[in-house]
Amino acid sequence: MIDREAAVRLDAADPLRPYRDRFRLPPGCIYLDGNSLGALPATTSARLTRVVEEEWGQHLIRSWNDHDWIAAPARIGAKIARLIGATSKEVIVADSTSANLFKLIVAALRARPDRRAIVTEAGNFPTDLYVTQSAADLIGAELRTVSTEHVLDAISEDVALVVLTHVHYKTAARLDMRRITQAAHAKGALILWDLSHSAGAVELDLNGAAVDLAVGCGYKYLNGGPGAPSFLYIAERHQPVMHSPVAGWMGHRDPFAFRDQYVPAEGVDRFLCGTPPLLSLLSLEAGLDVLADADMGMIEGKARMMGDFFIAAVEQSCSGFGLELASCRDSSARGSHVSFAHPQAYAIMQALIRRNVIGDFRAPDIARFGLTPLYLGFEDLWNAVEILRDVLHRETWRSETQETRARVT
Numbered sequence: 001m002i003d004r005e006a007a008v009r010l011d012a013a014d015p016l017r018p019y020r021d022r023f024r025l026p027p028g029c030i031y032l033d034g035n036s037l038g039a040l041p042a043t044t045s046a047r048l049t050r051v052v053e054e055e056w057g058q059h060l061i062r063s064w065n066d067h068d069w070i071a072a073p074a075r076i077g078a079k080i081a082r083l084i085g086a087t088s089k090e091v092i093v094a095d096s097t098s099a100n101l102f103k104l105i106v107a108a109l110r111a112r113p114d115r116r117a118i119v120t121e122a123g124n125f126p127t128d129l130y131v132t133q134s135a136a137d138l139i140g141a142e143l144r145t146v147s148t149e150h151v152l153d154a155i156s157e158d159v160a161l162v163v164l165t166h167v168h169y170k171t172a173a174r175l176d177m178r179r180i181t182q183a184a185h186a187k188g189a190l191i192l193w194d195l196s197h198s199a200g201a202v203e204l205d206l207n208g209a210a211v212d213l214a215v216g217c218g219y220k221y222l223n224g225g226p227g228a229p230s231f232l233y234i235a236e237r238h239q240p241v242m243h244s245p246v247a248g249w250m251g252h253r254d255p256f257a258f259r260d261q262y263v264p265a266e267g268v269d270r271f272l273c274g275t276p277p278l279l280s281l282l283s284l285e286a287g288l289d290v291l292a293d294a295d296m297g298m299i300e301g302k303a304r305m306m307g308d309f310f311i312a313a314v315e316q317s318c319s320g321f322g323l324e325l326a327s328c329r330d331s332s333a334r335g336s337h338v339s340f341a342h343p344q345a346y347a348i349m350q351a352l353i354r355r356n357v358i359g360d361f362r363a364p365d366i367a368r369f370g371l372t373p374l375y376l377g378f379e380d381l382w383n384a385v386e387i388l389r390d391v392l393h394r395e396t397w398r399s400e401t402q403e404t405r406a407r408v409t
């Protein structure tokens with residue numbers, strides 16, 4: 001039996017509690033969607049104002065050198081490297097996750113010309129499926145999309161690359177990165193992990209797991225702001241043979257030599273493409289600076305406790321209303337969000353949002369709740385579940401529009 005007092009006790013003992021003041025959330029809002037768009041760090045708007053007013057407004061083009069804008073993709077990549085168990089030479093920030101997937105998949109296929117198959121998981125995030133298919137079509141490779149439990153069986157000797165998401169966007173199912181990477185390597189395949197729901201949420205050790213390639217979002221647990229650029233990782237050992245299919249000038253060894261001939265930069269920098277979106281990039285840096293002194297083990301530990309608490313509270317307070325746990329009960333196999341399936345999940349989520357409890361809906365029937373340890377406490381979760389119970393008990397979701405869904409759910 002859990003209750004509000006238990007939540008209060010857990011909050012009082014929480015070493016991450018002080019981080020809450022480093023974010024700005026609207027009063028009264030219980031924000032359970034940081035897995036989709038991270039909250040606003042308290043320092044971001046001052047940082048952006050300085051960039052706009054001083055660096056851009058006053059220093060103009062000189063800021064590329066004077067404020068080291070040109071080094072931002074690598075500098076910010078190094079800050080992400082620390083969070084994912086990589087070296088600063090292996091991570092760069094550029095483009096979107098979708099674009100980085102494409103660049104890395106094509107590069108990996110070209111680096112393995114004797115193998116013509118890619119394996120991915122059915123139900124992977126749509127952009128991963130679409131981009132992998134389009135890269136396969138471009139190269140003339142075969143894409144094998146199999147259910148999660150058949151991924152290992154599908155990795156045969158002709159597979160060049162395995163493309164998987166570490167924490168599933170709907171269910172939060174967390175795959176065993178080390179074991180699957182080893183299995184791919186045993187068959188001579190490379191592996192690319194999408195870390196969009198992992199980076200900044202769970203402990204990662206890409207080097208320790210011998211991961212080849214990875215990508216991830218900057219606007220979720222890294223709190224970079226809407227549309228913040230993505231990061232990509234290439235293990236140092238692969239960098240000499242990996243070439244971006246979009247050989248932009250920022251990936252040139254010497255962009256300001258303005259040569260006709262493309263010569264790739266050393267290392268991961270060659271995967272830069274065009275001029276980086278500085279405002280978004282520096283907003284991402286402000287988000288990462290909040291995490292600079294945070295311990296990923298502590299963050300994951302609290303996320304797991306919050307997941308267990310939330311599941312227990314929902315099952316205790318909301319039983320009999322048709323909610324079905326769609327996430328793993330074992331916290332070691334779960335990321336930092338928890339999902340419940342319900343035939344009316346969209347309307348229920350709309351009713352919750354109306355009451356200032358913000359989660360999201362993933363078609364066809366998933367109500368998803370992001371549990372971000374840095375700015376959420378256990379009492380917030382308790383309050384959210386009380387409101388969920390009220391919405392279900394009084395059926396206030398029935399008055400929500402069901403026919404016309406918002407474009408973004």
Ligand SMILES: Cc1ncc(COP(=O)(O)O)c(C=O)c1O
Pocket residue numbers: 036096097098099125127128165169194196197217230
């Ligand atoms: C696993 C995963 N990959 C990729 C993306 C999005 O990629 P992009 O930033 O290119 O839209 C998401 C967005 O939610 C995601 O969950």
